[in-house]
Amino acid sequence: MLAIALSALAMTLIVGVRYLLTSGAFALVTSRVRPGLYDGLAPQMRREVMWSLTSAAIYGVPAGLVAWGWQNRGWTLIYTDVHAHPLWYLPVSVFAYLFAHDTWFYWNHRWLHRPGPFRRAHAVHHASRPPTAWAAMSFHPWEALTGAVVIPSLVFAIPIHVGALAVVLTVMTVMGVTNHMGWDAFPRWLVHGRSGAWLITASHHQRHHAEYRCNYGLYFRFWDRLCGTDKGLGSFGDTHISVGLPDRRDRSRID
Template sequence: MDLVLNVADHYVLTPYVYPASWPEDGTLRQIISLLVLTNLGAAILYLGLGAISYFLVFDHKLMKHPHFLENQVQREIKYAMTSLPWISLPTVALFFAEVRGYSKLYDAVDESPLGWPGLFLSMISFLFFTDMCIYWIHRFLHHKLIYKFFHKPHHIWKIPTPFASHAFHPVDGFLQGLPYHIYPFFFPLHKVLYLGLYVFVNIWTISIHDGDYRVPSSLISVINGSAHHTDHHLFFDYNYGQYFTLWDRLGGSYRHPSALMGKGPHNLIRKLQAEGKLGDNGGKTKGSVMLKEE
């Protein structure tokens, strides 16, 4: 995060925002700057990537599904944008520790213990480490004593859109994002690679909520895609993983995606349309049922 902070200081904050009496390495200035940059960056990534996915990838026919809520997209965006500032508070504390040099982030490849191969290995270990941690955190959030307080709001979206990707309770959102932030405190990682992985994480989180259920046949049993995660929203106790199906298989929570067996949301929509229970515009007809809340 210090790379982003340095760029912001050089081009914007030092010449135009802060008085000359505030040194760039001052504690209060760094915390304020990180808070602003974290919130701004989170909003840009969420709204920008979410909009691209919503308009270019998301199948809008899914909005005809009986479990799709009234004004759902607006509600997803409102919930996410309300939660993100709260999530940023403990996140900034971790970013501040990074900026102050307490992490194992490094600037140059020659600082890597293994050189260039170390960059590739750190990328792979980042994915497997965070996938493992998120699986257990996510599963913990489904515990009956915890679920209703923190994770239930995210499961209101039975048929999620890309904008549901960040629509979490603040505690839920921070806990599921925590593995990404603690990784560089345990393992060496190049700063530029860390920023790239951070963007990738946001893209992936949006992609598993985008309603595009296509997965290469050779990867269906390995990769946790949108079809897998949609079943998590629909059936609750399955497919907790983030990128891979590994921990779901080890933990006995793997479910083969319904959408890939002809039993997914699109199939239900086509069935209801054939039965005359959905109008041409996706609205209800007499005798149909629309679920409003969980």
């Protein structure tokens, strides 16, 4: 039990430090590239950091348990020998994880926008108005729990090389931060080109924070397009309104 607890603590520290370094780096870039963008948002950003570090602990516990089980009991399908599966399987496994995570996120996100779950949990995330580079993990604990179980569950179902898993976690971290920065860090040709038509970008996710009932995806626009919830790219001025929970007009749009 002590070893499991230490593993959970170690993973919590890793997730927390990863969040601070990644969000901090992109916040620094924002201050240089878009000076003044976060002016007046210091109280909001402190709340985002507080909620995010709480989320880090919630993400760290199942990750630590799975890491211990992998190293000591061989519970998972994580492998270290790159030749255990064909080399073409490496990118396939990365895509499989991202698509599975995106699928869970989309449908769970739509459920979180029902009035009850929104008021009890998801409103914490939408209190970031406009979202900043610190908002990527700013979740109520109940919402954080729904996200924390996804990757730890997938390692029991889909074989993945430890290096490919690191790629998945890197993509998850970077896209989580960049989609909330309030400006597009990716080049215009990607955001407005053919790739951008299928990938979630900051301008796409910004529209979700402005209108609530659209653009629910995490990595890909597949489910939004299939289900008719994709409303395209948004304007970065849309969410520059008073900080706080949605007013009555906003709440009519959360389900």
